[in-house]
Amino acid sequence: MPDDLPESLLRALLPELAEAVANAAAPGLQEIRLRVGQPVRLRQAAGEAALPLLWSKSRQDRQLMRLLDNSVYAYEEQLKQGFITLPGGHRVGLVGEAWYDEGRFGGLRDICSLNVRVARQVLGAAAPFLPWVVQKGRVLRSLFAAPPGVGKTTLLRDLVRQLSEGSAGLPPLNIGVADERMELGAVVNGEPQLDLGGRTDIISACNKARAVEILLRSMGPQLVVTDEIGSAEDAAALLGALNAGVGVLASAHAASYAELLARPHLGELAAGFFERVIFLARRGGAIVPAAVYDGRGERLL
Amino acid sequence: MIKLCGAAAVLLACLGGFGELRRAMLLRVRELAGWLAALHILQTEMAFGALPLGRLCGVITARAPAAAAEFFQRLAEGLTAGEELALAWRELLAAGAAGEHLLLEDMAALDELGAGLGASGLTQQKRLLALSEERLRGLMAEAEGRYARLERLLAALGWSSGLLLVCLAL
Numbered sequence: 001m002p003d004d005l006p007e008s009l010l011r012a013l014l015p016e017l018a019e020a021v022a023n024a025a026a027p028g029l030q031e032i033r034l035r036v037g038q039p040v041r042l043r044q045a046a047g048e049a050a051l052p053l054l055w056s057k058s059r060q061d062r063q064l065m066r067l068l069d070n071s072v073y074a075y076e077e078q079l080k081q082g083f084i085t086l087p088g089g090h091r092v093g094l095v096g097e098a099w100y101d102e103g104r105f106g107g108l109r110d111i112c113s114l115n116v117r118v119a120r121q122v123l124g125a126a127a128p129f130l131p132w133v134v135q136k137g138r139v140l141r142s143l144f145a146a147p148p149g150v151g152k153t154t155l156l157r158d159l160v161r162q163l164s165e166g167s168a169g170l171p172p173l174n175i176g177v178a179d180e181r182m183e184l185g186a187v188v189n190g191e192p193q194l195d196l197g198g199r200t201d202i203i204s205a206c207n208k209a210r211a212v213e214i215l216l217r218s219m220g221p222q223l224v225v226t227d228e229i230g231s232a233e234d235a236a237a238l239l240g241a242l243n244a245g246v247g248v249l250a251s252a253h254a255a256s257y258a259e260l261l262a263r264p265h266l267g268e269l270a271a272g273f274f275e276r277v278i279f280l281a282r283r284g285g286a287i288v289p290a291a292v293y294d295g296r297g298e299r300l301l
Numbered sequence: 302m303i304k305l306c307g308a309a310a311v312l313l314a315c316l317g318g319f320g321e322l323r324r325a326m327l328l329r330v331r332e333l334a335g336w337l338a339a340l341h342i343l344q345t346e347m348a349f350g351a352l353p354l355g356r357l358c359g360v361i362t363a364r365a366p367a368a369a370a371e372f373f374q375r376l377a378e379g380l381t382a383g384e385e386l387a388l389a390w391r392e393l394l395a396a397g398a399a400g401e402h403l404l405l406e407d408m409a410a411l412d413e414l415g416a417g418l419g420a421s422g423l424t425q426q427k428r429l430l431a432l433s434e435e436r437l438r439g440l441m442a443e444a445e446g447r448y449a450r451l452e453r454l455l456a457a458l459g460w461s462s463g464l465l466l467v468c469l470a471l
Contacts, residue, residue, distance in 0.1 A: 015383070062385060068353075068419075069353035070386035071354045071357075072420060072421050073351065073421065073422055073425075073426045074352060074354075075353075107422065
């Protein structure tokens with residue numbers, strides 16, 4: 001069993017799956033894919049691997065009830081969003097058949113695929129980014145962009161942790177995190193599963209616009225952080241933070257600056273609101289800045 | 302005198318038997334009342350606290366009357382050990398953990414509750430709990446009725462036996 005395989009993850013799995021994963025997983029496990037009628041597949045640093053364990057509907061149902069603490073009602077809202085967060089911060093995406101209640105989306109049933117994403121905190125991941133984000137004693141409004149899977153959330157998490165504790169010559173900051181997808185702090189039963197520093201307040205599973213409004217009104221943050229922005233409401237919420245004199249860090253899906261500018265709302269934010277737009281890349285397993293733009297669109301790196 | 306002693310012995314034996322029956326019926330009523338209290342906690346905590354069952358079992362253990370509390374404590378232990386809820390519930394019922402004095406019809410109602418508990422959204426769970434509550438209330442009303450009838454019968458037997466003893470003594 002690899003040393004970096006979290007015990008909290010194995011506890012959430014059916015005994016036969018936990019055993020198969022522990023026996024077959026290589027270091028750097030990222031995802032466990034459970035599809036009914038297919039063998040279990042692992043995505044890890046070394047590539048994909050299929051386990052000699054056929055995933056039946058009965059196993060899927062038992063696994064789902066285990067993930068849900070035998071309490072579907074307690075996770076109804078998360079199920080509607082298509083994911084649940086586990087102790088340890090691991091996130092399970094799920095799809096199945098949608099059902100509707102009087103024409104409104106009611107949730108998912110007959111779940112046929114689960115994607116268990118392994119949460120790992122990479123302490124120090126933000127170090128190469130701090131000089132770009134902190135200048136002249138303040139945190140610049142910064143957007144971190146990359147395609148999925150590069151490490152935007154991991155980076156934001158570590159940035160929050162470091163800035164919350166005091167870093168790059170800055171005193172410790174009170175930070176408000178709008179964690180709509182429950183990935184940054186992964187709060188379970190009111191307890192953050194991942195370390196976001198000692199001066200961080202997290203509002204979970206709430207849409208970003210409402211979350212930022214609540215944070216500004218009730219927690220008096222010096223910095224607001226949110227993940228994966230993109231809608232008009234997100235843009236309005238961030239402008240609200242700017243009007244309140246609060247710094248902003250955010251992330252978005254985009255592979256290039258041109259792609260970012262072409263996106264509605266995001267393009268406007270990138271061109272005028274953010275003082276830094278930083279593209280991420282993976283090199284040798286580490287997250288590094290691949291390109292950095294200032295607020296006028298000039299490339300600095 | 303011998304007749305009097307014999308009659309008294311028979312009477313005492315009958316009283317012992319009836320007393321035991323009366324006690325069992327009273328305890329069944331109490332156990333059903335305990336389950337109704339547990340159901341009430343389940344309903345309120347599910348609706349307002351959205352607590353998962355593992356934690357809900359802890360709340361019921363702390364607040365419900367004895368038999369139901371012990372059942373949920375053992376259920377919580379099973380869930381913590383990774384057992385499946387429906388299976389753990391059925392095993393506890395089979396082991397008599399729901400209450401020593403419950404009858405087969407009470408167990409059937411609880412079995413149906415266990416089969417659906419936690420397995421659906423809040424609206425369905427509320428329906429399941431309301432249905433179970435209705436069934437248990439019906440069973441409890443019937444148990445209370447039986448108990449009241451037994452009480453009346455015992456009172457009548459007590460008076461008539463007393464009269465018999467007086468007659469024999471005279």
